[in-house]
Amino acid sequence: MCRPPAAEAADRDTAVVVSRRSEQGWALLCNGVLLCDDTGKLLPEGRALPLLRPVPASVAS
Template structure:
């Protein structure tokens, strides 16, 4: 389990704003970053949660 020591604490991996957690390790050459809450965030906006669940890419919609 990941424990955040930041103040205020980063959102947990189960929060809807989990992508707002701080980056612990960044690997732009490979297209991913590890967040403080254990989430692996991919450049295509997909996510891998600490429990192994995958979140499909969710790019913002462009207003027409």
């Protein structure tokens, strides 16, 4: 059996989804991380991480 990555680990998003509400835009991972489609992540201790979106090449240059 695989152990999920810790909520503090860099690969936290690879944990298994245990609950998803697509119509509300969120998913709960088995490590306690709440992924939000529009605002980022909420870690189990309450710390929020912003959503990281790639910057289009036309904006980056």
